[in-house]
Amino acid sequence: MSSDATDDREAEAPGEREAPEGQLSCPFCDSTDVVKDSDFGPEISKSQYYCNFCETPFERIKFGESRRPETGR
């Protein structure tokens, strides 16, 4: 395991994990000033986030996996 990854993990306050920069943004205002409120959201495979910029809670698929369906584009 790289030392960077260890440092990041230690710096996290429990229950309020900073989203990796550039990876996750608010679906409403596109701000990246978002925090994870909880690993567990209101349904399976979702985590709960909060956007500090537009003060809106939102949920995203867990563990930062951004997979989207094939559209034949």
Add this chain to the structure above:
Amino acid sequence: MSDGWPPEAVDYVQAIADTKLMLSHWYAEQAFIGPNIQDNIALFSLTQDEYGQVRQFFLQLEGQGLDGDRLRSDREREEFHNAATTDEPAPDWTRFEVRFGLTDRAAHLMFDAIVHDDFAGLTEKMSEEEYSHFDFHDGWLEHLADAEPEAFRAALAESLPDVLTFIGPAAYDDDTDPLVTAGFTDRSAAELRGAFLDHLEGIVEGTAVTVPDPDPVALEEWDERRRRVAGGGIGADVLDSIRGTGNEEFAVR
């Protein structure tokens, strides 16, 4: 594009939203009865995703001057612009998956084609949710096409024309689809039909099922608002259920 919506866009978004509202309804009903507990869990999740997406689409429609209360709870049956495949419950699991799994796929292709700035972050998030829907639906569709080809073929013959009518007429290409020419979407109905049919071919590949010849949907017969060719719509009992009529006496005012 970032300026106002073309007039056809309001109808397009409402048709997607109303279709998702009905998907949410049928997913919720099925979520209690399987086929197995893992499907129940998945279906409850799909229900929530769809309803959440409906909420966001309704908010966008409100931004275009539509009455939000009316959209949410004060409409008559004929004012719903849902895909014809979602009018009624599916009588069995194969027809459930063929009707609603394929309609969900069509609705995704349609909203994924929206390039207006109002939808920038929203459709991206919705697509992440849809990934899990199709992991589930396609798993079942591939299995059912393989395990029950006759029932699958019958279900496809029943539903495919309505799904394609929801996507739009084949005559709408890059030069003639009003949403594309206005810059609201970047894929015409003709292109989306092609993408949908390619995907469907992939699902039935290696099984005894073949995709029937698609009906091009005559432009002059097509109802642009309700995205169907015939009349019909949801039943009175379905409307009562969606509007929560039976729950009104329990509501705290």
Add this chain to the structure above:
Amino acid sequence: MTYEVLARVSAGDDLKHIGSVEAPSDKLARNYADTTYDEEDWSVMVLVKREDLVRVTGDVTEAIGAGELV
């Protein structure tokens, strides 16, 4: 078919049996396992069909009855 679910959180951890799923195909089994056992960001998750377990010692049927493999 029943599939046993095995997973580990980080590289180097033991691969542990965390549960099972019922599914009619490998693809659906993957979907069920992925969504049902979502409590960790697993680095590895694999499935084994229960019927493919090769008995070495002990009574597998009895173990299942005792809840050891479900």
